[in-house]
Amino acid sequence: xxxxxxxxxxxxxxxxxxxxxxxxxxxxxxxxxxxxxxxxxxxxxxxxxxxxxxxxxxxxxxxxxxxxxxxxxxxxxxxxxxxxxxxxxxxxxxxxxxxxxxxxxxx
Numbered sequence: 001x002x003x004x005x006x007x008x009x010x011x012x013x014x015x016x017x018x019x020x021x022x023x024x025x026x027x028x029x030x031x032x033x034x035x036x037x038x039x040x041x042x043x044x045x046x047x048x049x050x051x052x053x054x055x056x057x058x059x060x061x062x063x064x065x066x067x068x069x070x071x072x073x074x075x076x077x078x079x080x081x082x083x084x085x086x087x088x089x090x091x092x093x094x095x096x097x098x099x100x101x102x103x104x105x106x107x
Contacts, residue, residue: 012078015077019077023068030057030061033057034054034057034058037053037054037057038054041054
């Protein structure tokens with residue numbers, strides 16, 4: 001049987017490789033789109049029309065990039081199942097608490 005620690009390490013590395021690959025591809029496509037906008041700005045009949053979208057895209061992309069880096073550096077991707085289990089436990093606890101309150105009101 002495979003070593004669980006080794007399997008977990010492989011999953012961790014595979015996740016990072018996949019994550020990095022997807023981010024690089026998306027980043028390249030984003031910069032391609034920005035390049036197309038910049039080429040359009042230089043044409044006489046459409047001067048300046050794409051400046052606002054470029055600025056907006058840039059700020060939004062920069063914000064998402066910083067959020068992504070923050071999440072990665074603070075370990076948000078280490079145990080992605082933990083949040084799901086915490087949420088389910090909170091809902092169950094709330095239902096138990098509400099059930100007790102309802103029983104107390106009836107009595």
